[in-house]
Amino acid sequence: MPGSNPTLNDILFNGDYEFIDLTYPFDKNTIYWPNAESFAFTRKNEAFGSDGAWYAANNFAAGEHGGTHIDAPYHFQVNGIRVGALPLDKLIVPLIIADISSKVNDDPTFVLQKYHLDNMLNDNFGKPCVIVFKFGWSKFFNDRKKYLGIQPNGTLNFPGLSAEVAEWITSSYKNIVGIGVDTASVDPGSSIDYPVHKIASAAGLYNLENVKLDESVPDYGCTALILPMKIALGSGAPLRIVAICPKQIPTHF
Template identity: 70%
Template sequence: MTEAMRYAANEFAAGEHGGTHIDAPYHFYREGLHVGELPLDKLIVPLIIVDVSGLVNDDPNFVLQKHHLDYMLNAGNRCVLIFKFGWSKYFHDKKKYLGVTESDELNFPGLGEEIATWITTAYKNVVGVGVDVASVDPGSSKDFPVHKVLSSSGLYNIENVNLSMDVPSYGCTALVLPMKIRQGTGAPLRFVAICPKKLN
């Protein structure tokens, strides 16, 4: 083959729930949608970032509860909520990011069941919840109640979101772009925030 006719190609294999990825509702709820069934109007939506990194203060045992948020979220329209724990900076340090102990237990911050229930009951327009840690549930969780609450309410999760860049809390649009795996319980995801040049 001459250089003029050259082409390049690779093959790859990946789990559904590695790296930045989406959890479809079906992941923890038998009646939930698979990845390939998620409609675009739930994947291109306003973005709200809730920065709780100051509360976390690099504590891997931190669990976010409703009382930590002393305000009501401005989530009147269909949107995706992303909780910023300040953990993106550890992503390339597996031991620190996952909090792996000598007994192989995981230890990183996450959401509490109470706040998941609050979101699904008080904010019916929220279509997805994301975090900059490896799971919406804390690393120490054994029964994954947050996954169960969100999935059974039809919400998807986004995990391992890279929030190392400054993104405004409000005013941006999220492009949630998973691989369209027909029967997928999850999928690798490209998460993009489109923001106006000037935001107050």
């Protein structure tokens, strides 16, 4: 390596960056879609042995599409890529946060239209990146009924993208490799035909759902590490998503 240029490790560990975990833990409270198999954690061995030494090893089980997870294109596209085949150069990419939470204003019927975005999708989008829409919904994650907007008749109600926005992103912004949301689905909770899932998967994009956005993350300048459990044939998988961000200097007083 050239001696005069800083290396990745030089930059990454020089104190100017911080790691922000955008992942909910998997435990008994992890939110799954109604009728999906929730996360189950089964204690198998947790005891001191005859030699006095502690030993713990457990089992777990879950549906692919709960908690913080990734949808591979195969979820809604029979010829789409499965989780195990998602290329790393689409999983380690610049992160854009499109914060539309003030426009949502806690309204579970909000559906994101193109005009809401104004100039948010700007020219920073020249290279591969992932865009995560912040609806401001993470604050409800500890209240499953509120987060999913479960209605008396069992239907759901939480904000999401319109088909218009999905079409626009996939047609006009070819550099966007995936779409994330801080809700349980890229489609609005009330959707019955999932147009955003269909449009995104047909274009080869992945989705990131239940992204944990309950602390401040800069809109631009972060790097997303999007590393799902490598379920070879998965239509989706539990995801660890971490943002590496320039340390934030308070600018609001």
